[in-house]
Amino acid sequence: MNIYDISKAAGVSIASVSRVINGADNVSEKTRKKVMDIIDEYGYTPNAYARGLGRGSMKTIGIMCSDSSDIYLANAIYYLETELRKNGYNSILCCTGYDLENKKAGFELLKSRQVDAFILAGSKFVEKKLEDDQYIIDGAKEHPVMLVNGFIDADNVYSTTCDDKGGMKDAFIKLYESGSKNIIYVYSSDSYSGMQKIEGVKAGAKKCNIPEKNLRIIKGHKSYYDIARLLDEEYAREPFDAIITSSDTSGVGAVKFAVKRGLRIPEELQIVSFNNSKLAEASTPELTSVDTMLQELCSKTCKSLMKLLNPEVDADGNSIPVSVPKRTIVKAKLVKRETTRF
C-alpha cells in the first residue's frame, strides 16, 4: 500500500499519513492510531515512499551551472540529464552566472522546488573563501550535494574531479620528449581547476629538469583573439616552439596565432589544449587536447547519487549504510590529433 491508499483507507489526509510515517509531533493520537492500524493490517511500501510518493518528492534533481553557453558546462548538463533520465529521475536546471548572490538565489530556487538532491556542475561553485560556500554546506544538511569538477570538504557533499594536474604534467612531458624545449603555458582562470593545471605544468617542467624560473606562464582572457594577440606579443619578445593552453577556446586562439605568424603546425610549433570539447575537433588543424573525462565524471556522479537516494534494504527492511566516497578522482587522457608530433 502506498501513502495514497493508506490515506484513503484511514480516512485521513495524505499530509497526516506523511506526518505519522515521518514521526512528526503535530499529529493527534487518534489520527496516528488510524494510520498505524491500516499499516499494520495491509503493510506499507517504504520503497514507494522513498520514491517520493509520501514526501512530495518528484524524483527530481536540481542541477546548477554557472554558464550554459560554456561548451564544457553545456556538455556536462547534457550528460547529467541523460544519465538521470536513464535512472528514472527528472532534472531541473538553474544557470546562475558567476555572481555569488545569484548562485545562492539559484540554490534557494531549486530548494523551493523540492528537489531530492543538488548537482553543481563546474569548478566555479568552489569559492576562494570557504565561508562563501556556507549556503552549499547548509543545503547539504537536507539533501546530498554532488560537485562535478570541484571539491568542498563538508558533510553530505560528494565530489568527482578529474586529475587535471596529472593530465597537464603528462602533456608537458610529451611535448618536451618530442623535441619542444621552449614551452609556453597560457591560462585564463584562477579557479580551483585552474590552479591544479598550473601545478601540473610545473610538475611536468620539474620532471624535465627545467628550473621553474625558466618556465613561461602567461594569463589572458578567454577569447580567441585575445589569446592570439597575447601569444603574438610574447613570440615577438622571444620565440617558443610549443604552446599548452588551459582550454580548447585558447587552443583555437593558439592556432590562429600560428596561422597568422606563418608557423607550420606541428613541425615548427606544437599545441596541446585542454578539455577535448567539440572545439578541439572543429579546429583546423585539429587540436591535440587533454580529455578531462567529463562524461565519466558525470556518470560517476549520478551513480553515487543514485546509491545515496536509493539505499539498499536488508531482509528486515532496514536500509544498509551507503558507502559513497566523498571524493572520486578520474584520470585525464591525452587525445592526440594534428597539432603535435607525438
Next chain:
Amino acid sequence: MNIYDISKAAGVSIASVSRVINGADNVSEKTRKKVMDIIDEYGYTPNAYARGLGRGSMKTIGIMCSDSSDIYLANAIYYLETELRKNGYNSILCCTGYDLENKKAGFELLKSRQVDAFILAGSKFVEKKLEDDQYIIDGAKEHPVMLVNGFIDADNVYSTTCDDKGGMKDAFIKLYESGSKNIIYVYSSDSYSGMQKIEGVKAGAKKCNIPEKNLRIIKGHKSYYDIARLLDEEYAREPFDAIITSSDTSGVGAVKFAVKRGLRIPEELQIVSFNNSKLAEASTPELTSVDTMLQELCSKTCKSLMKLLNPEVDADGNSIPVSVPKRTIVKAKLVKRETTRF
C-alpha cells in the same frame, strides 16, 4: 478577491474557478453560475491572478530545450535566463531530448513546478503532425507558451522566429554575384527551420535564373566528418565552387573537406554557413555565416512574455488588454568573414 477567495466563497475547487475564468468548456452550468455570482458581487483581481499571487506563482518561467549540448540551444538558454533574471524572474530548464514522449514528460514536469509560463527553445518542438503538439496547445490554455524559432498556430502560443528563408536567399545571391556559378547546399535536418532554409536556397537560385533541376541539394548527418566525406564524394562526381551549409558544424565540415582536397578558400571555393555561433569564429579560416539573431529572438520573446504576465492596469484597476503579436519575425544578417570573396 483572488482565485482562492472565490473558490472558498463559491464552494467550488480552485481548478473550477480557473476553468470558469479561462472560459473552458468542461464546467457545469451550476458551477459557472456560482463562480460568476461571486465575481459579480465581490469583484475579481485578474492582475493579481496574472501575477500569480492567487496561484502560488514564484515568478518562475519554465524553459524547455531539446539538447543543451547543441551550441545554438545552449546560447539560447543563456540569453533567455539572463533576460528573465533582469526582469526579476527565475527560470528552470528541462532538457528533453528529441523523443516526443520525453518532451511531453518535460512539459508536465515544469507544469507541476507551477511555472508562470513556458518558453520552448528551438524548432524541434514543432512536430511534423500538429496533433503531436496537442500537449503544447493544451498547456497554453493555462499559461502562455513562447516559442523561440518555431511556430504553432494556437491560442496563447506566441512565436518569435528568424527569417531563415530570407537569410539563405541572400547568401545564395551573394555567392552567385561574387562569381560562384556551381553552388551546393548541404543540410542535416528536416525541421520547420530546415525546410525554410531549403526554400531560401531555392528562392535565391530562382532569383539568379538557375532552374531548380540544376540545383544541388544534399543531406548529411550533423558531424564534421560525415559532412566532409559527403562533400568529397560529391566533388569527385562533379566539382562545385561554393558550399552553403545549414549549420556552422557542417560549415566546419566543409572547411575540413576543402583543406583535405587542397582547395584554396575563398579563391577556389567559397563557404557560407548558418547560425553564426562560436564555431564560425573558431574555424580557421573563419566562416562567413548567416546570423540568425538569436539574442534578439530571445530578448523579444522575453519582452513579449513580460507584457503578457504583467498587463498594465488603467485608473479603475482594470487590466488593459495586452497586444502581443502571435508571430514576430526577425531579419537574418549575413556576417562576412574569411571564407567568401564578398
